[in-house]
Amino acid sequence: MSRSGADLALLLLGGFRSLVDAAQEELGRRGYEDVRPVHDFAIRAIAAGADSASELSRRTAVTKQAAAQTISVLQDRGYVVRQADPGDARRKRLHVTDRGFDLLREGEAIFDELREQWARRIGIERLQQLEAQLSELVGSAAVRVDAPGWVATQDFGPSAAVETTTRSGA
């Protein structure tokens, strides 16, 4: 089975989706019905130091505008707040709220549980092998936790990025 390269891709996607779908469902049961993986990852990135829209956009490889939109959703739903930056009047600093941190914790716990289920099914050694092989292939650069845009751009189209605004050049 799965000798074709396309099958390999599908397997990887299948694995990802089955984890993420299960996680999202469970998250819904635990009272976070309004979140998607992107949100989780974006909050994580903000907590990890991407505390402005521009910075978030850089780290996540989407346009500033896209980042701003995500932030505005997160703010509406109570996961982050925006505060004026005392040192730079242009910036608005992002802070993850308690609810935001709660979400991150729940998310981690759920993913860990799912991983344990997998470990029980194929054995922890084999799962670790799988992880080791994948991380060798994918490289750690791609595994940055703070990469929401990368998680789900429009139908996997080419990911644009990098300061689109002041481009104009031509």
Added chain:
Amino acid sequence: MSRSGADLALLLLGGFRSLVDAAQEELGRRGYEDVRPVHDFAIRAIAAGADSASELSRRTAVTKQAAAQTISVLQDRGYVVRQADPGDARRKRLHVTDRGFDLLREGEAIFDELREQWARRIGIERLQQLEAQLSELVGSAAVRVDAPGWVATQDFGPSAAVETTTRSGA
């Protein structure tokens, strides 16, 4: 490395995306600049027998409308054609064009090449192990080649489906 469940999910996604991005880029270089993975999978499904919009929608777990839209794009770009069905005046039979089949062939070749690159990097045995383990975890049901909607729905939201139209019940 990668002891957390979230990392595992990210690894899987990373693997998938790196394959798909590379494939899409290479496909562009070979003269198919107007296709996305969804299109490839949709054409594949049509070639595999999903020869009407309704059937495609069922197999791909998206609404009929979404399927119809995809078909219309594929038709505009010359990958499929629609013909009246002699036996059923409601239906319009779908046929993959030569260009469509060319695309499928190129796509397969590219994915196979990518898989070989991976095999060279970690060894064919380990790659096969990885595939075997994944397919054990994911199950073959999820690996259906004909599942575009499943590939990339809106930001990995819950995938709806199944004859949405005549629902109305409530």
Added chain:
DNA sequence: GAAGTTAGACAAGATGCTTGTCTATGTCCA
């Protein structure tokens, strides 16, 4: 031949992204 089902289409809306353009603020340096 009436009741129900199915194929396909039109319209509108949600999401999540993209350009393009603009203002206000900071920074660099001649």
Added chain:
DNA sequence: TGGACATAGACAAGCATCTTGTCTAACTTC
């Protein structure tokens, strides 16, 4: 010190993909 340039954030418009909801025309079943 002041002008050139970079940067933060925002508004507007548009694209792509998917979703409801509604409708007609054509089968199917009994």
